Amino acid sequence: MAGLATIKDVAREVGVHPSTVSRALDPSQRDRLGEPIVARVLEAAERLGYRPDAAAASLRSGRSRLIGIIVPDIANPVFSPIISGLERTLSARGYALIVADQPPDRPEQPDILEMLVARRVDGLVLANVSLKDDAVERCLRWQVPVVLVNRAETAGRVPSVVSDDVAGMRLAVEHLVGLGHRAIVHVAGPQSLSTGSLRRRGFIEAMVAAGLSVVDDDIAEAAAFTREAGLPAARLLLAQRPDATAVVAANDLLALGVYEALREQGRRCPDDVSVIGHNDMPLVDMVSPALSTIRISHREMGERTGELLLDMIGGVCAATPQIVTQPLLIVRGSTAPPPQGS
Amino acid sequence: MAGLATIKDVAREVGVHPSTVSRALDPSQRDRLGEPIVARVLEAAERLGYRPDAAAASLRSGRSRLIGIIVPDIANPVFSPIISGLERTLSARGYALIVADQPPDRPEQPDILEMLVARRVDGLVLANVSLKDDAVERCLRWQVPVVLVNRAETAGRVPSVVSDDVAGMRLAVEHLVGLGHRAIVHVAGPQSLSTGSLRRRGFIEAMVAAGLSVVDDDIAEAAAFTREAGLPAARLLLAQRPDATAVVAANDLLALGVYEALREQGRRCPDDVSVIGHNDMPLVDMVSPALSTIRISHREMGERTGELLLDMIGGVCAATPQIVTQPLLIVRGSTAPPPQGS
DNA sequence: AAGGCGTGCGCAATCGATTGCACAAACGCT
DNA sequence: AGCGTTTGTGCAATCGATTGCGCACGCCTT
Incomplete structure (x- = not known):
């Protein structure tokens, strides 16, 4: 001073x-x-x-040139590239980014959302909403521009930028079916999140489209998108469907949980069972076997989120666009034709 | 409003x-x-x-309750847990965190540092300083409290929180020596960074302490802490010292570059050559072979950085403490005794 | 019972930049 | 030459919270 x-x-x-x-x-x-x-x-x-002085300018003009983002975990490889892409877009246009963690279990003692609104952010990015989330309502009530990223909510009340989860699962299932698999099962993510829910639906739709039926035992829901949660779900699934020749996991970490479950049972991937993930996280090309997966460009999602939000702040867009990016199939070593005679 | x-x-x-x-x-x-x-x-x-209204309070009181952090890459698994730990500490005490990317090559058109200072941040965390960095001088001149994290500067003019890189390399070398290795080489990181420089020094010191000599050909410097930069450095090293039985990499990504170089040459890890990394990044336990490495708790570093910075802002500490956290040896599958008869 | 002291609260200036309004000068027009 | 219009700049209010200062009122003391 x-x-x-x-x-x-x-x-x-x-x-x-x-x-x-x-x-x-x-x-x-x-x-x-x-x-x-x-x-x-x-x-x-x-x-x-x-x-x-940014504070003085903000006070008088009502614009802080600050954007807030709330993520479930900054260090999560899904969210950190989103943050990175967002920051890049924002800083190029003179905005700064406040990052806040809100782990799903945390009792949110100090309400992060209120804290950001109190700081008079010009806009907000929510990367942690569940399908029904009151955070969205509160933003609407406070009239602060908000964009959802990665996860959407059921009612499309606000703009969002997400990957086409249904299409991603179709790619995964079609790939496996093309290899000759018919006994395909699914380790689903939390159904309270759009990613978990939509990928599950995408799996079912793609199976049906391929002429394969899906029953309850073909799907196990993991409690979280983690390796730790993937292991028990995979164990359950492999017990229910010992004849399965392929596992579609709702994300890469769950797929790694499947790896561990297979290892426990002495079954080999991809010789006995094929596994495919979702996200194409860093290093999954280095695990053994290299993980086949569905690539999502999280960085690009972050960038588009930033552009969308700045447009909203500038009053450019009136509607509530739901931007959907297209995922890409990445074939590596974890998927192969089913074993002979199965 | x-x-x-x-x-x-x-x-x-x-x-x-x-x-x-x-x-x-x-x-x-x-x-x-x-x-x-x-x-x-x-x-x-x-x-x-x-x-x-945070802006009004900031204007009058001179305190913004904002902290800035500049990292080379938000999505880098070394830095994202630092950000996460820092954010946790700060938000618990009512501070918000502005995150800014400054990739080493970017022409820094809009000067990020000035931008943060213009926003009147109460303190600054620099995670991207080189050994001699004018960013530190400028902070000193502007009298904004600053803490370095992960990387320190040569002149200890400001507080820092770093891992004990020398000790980490000693753990790595002693582990390999204990397994029977004597022909040990080092893929070093950029020497302009404290991490690269100190780990190189730690390697040499530990080798000497073990009664082993180190010549120029035993060390190759990678241009960056990436897999891409690790590959050519590893190729060079394996060509210069084809008899080497163990490689100490300055970080995990470089170690993965070594994996690729070994694979190119048809040499197997750990049967022919042992490899050890540094950092214990997520998923390196899942690569094949599982990477032995030196664990650094980046999240804890972030937390301690936050505490230190808040103490400085509160006027608690007068000196310029250099906090050094102790790393931990994690033995996995990439290190084994050298091949018989070598 | 009167003066000193402390407590509880209001007053108004202040932080630094932004912006609607007013005003002066300069210009063009008939 | 006089009047209307544009152009360029100053004035002052304003954003919302913080804080030093000062004024009352009530309590305790002698």
């Missing part, structure tokens, strides 16, 4: 009124001023190392 | 002066007020859904 020049200092230096300095510094107002004055203001501002 | 109550609204509701509301809401000033008034203010604030 002591060392930083204010707009008054610049004004005094140039010999003009502070408001003139403010206008000279604003590109959209600059052309209403005389050429020489603008030059002198710019020079003085540069010389004094002037940086506008 | 339209929907959010201000301190004046609360004051009017209760029938007191705004300043009284401000004091009633501040726990440290609350006891200077009468009991009934405080209760009525709290009740009214709650009922109106009052949230103090």
Whole structure:
């Protein structure tokens, strides 16, 4: 504070009124001023190392140029590229990003959402909503622009940017069917999340489309998108359907849980059972066997989320677009034709 | 703005002066007020859904309760847990975290550091400094509290929180020596970073301590801490020292580059050559063979960074502490005794 | 019972930038 | 030459919370 020049200092230096300095510094107002004055203001501002005080500007203008994002886990490889892509888009346009963690189990003592709204963020990105989430309602009530990313809610009340989960599962199932599999089972994610729910539905739809039926025993729901949760679900599934030749996991970590379950039972992948994941997380090409999976570009989702949100703030888009990105099948070593004679 | 109550609204509701509301809401000033008034203010604030405007508070008080962190890559599994740990500590104490990416190659058009300082962050965490970095000087000049994390600078002008890189390399070398290896080589990281430099030094010191000599050909420097950069460095090293039985990599990604180089040459790990990494990134226990490595608790580093920074802001610590966390040897499948007869 | 002291609260300035309004100068027009 | 219009700049209010100062009122003391 002591060392930083204010707009008054610049004004005094140039010999003009502070408001003139403010206008000279604003590109959209600059052309209403005389050429020489603008030059002198710019020079003085540069010389004094002037940086506008964001708090003061925010207070008066009502715009903070801050965006908040709430994720379930910053360090999760699904969410960190989203954050990264979002940050890149925002910082290029002068916005800063506040990141907040809200693990699903945490008692949210200090309400993160309220905290961000109290900081008067210009917009909010929610990466942690469940299918029915009151966080969305609250944002709507507070009238703060919000975009959902990765996970959507049932009622499409606000814009979202998600991967086409149903299409992703279709790619996975079609790949396995193409290899000759018919006994295909599914380790599903939490059904309270759109990713878990839609991938489950996508699995069923693709199976039916391939002329294969799906019964309850063909699907096991994991409690979370983690390796730890994937292991028991996979154990259950392999017990219920010992004849299964392929497992479609709702994400890569669950697929790794399947790996462990297979290892426990002495069954080999892909010789005995094929496994396919979802997300194409970093390093899954290095596990053994290299994991076949459905690639989602989380970074791109983050970027598009940023563009969408900035458009909303700028009043560009009136509707509530539901952006859906297309996933890509990545074939590696964990999928192969089913064993002979099965 | 339209929907959010201000301190004046609360004051009017209760029938007191705004300043009284401000004091009633501040726990440290609350006891200077009468009991009934405080209760009525709290009740009214709650009922109106009052949230103090952070911008206004920041403007007047000079404290923004914002902390900035600059990382080379948000999505890098080394840095994302640091961010996560830091955020956890900060949010528990009412601070919010602004995250900014500054990839090493980016022309830093909009100066990220200045942007954060202009936002009047109360403190700054730098995770991307090189051994000699002018960002540190600028923070010192601007008098903004700063803590370095993961990477330190040569001159210890500011506090830092780093892993004991030298000790980590000693653990790695001693482990290999204990297995019987004597021809041990090192894929080093960029020498412009403290992590690269200190691990290289730690390698040499540990080798010397074990009675083994190190010559130039025993070390190859990778251009970056990536798999892509690790591959050529590993190729070079294996060509220079075809008799090497063990490779110590400066981090896990470089170790995976070594895996690829070995595979190219048809040499097997750990049968022909042992490999050990550094960091214990997620999933390196799932690669084949499972990577032996040196575990660093990045999340804990983030947490301690937050505590240190808040102490500095609170004026608690006067010195410039250099916090060093102790790494841990994790033995998995990539290290084994050297082949017989070598 | 009167003066000193402490407590509880209001008053108003302040942080720094933004912006609607007003005003002066300069220009063009008939 | 006079009047209307544009152009360029200053003035002052404003955003919402914080905080030093000061004023009353009530209590205790002698």
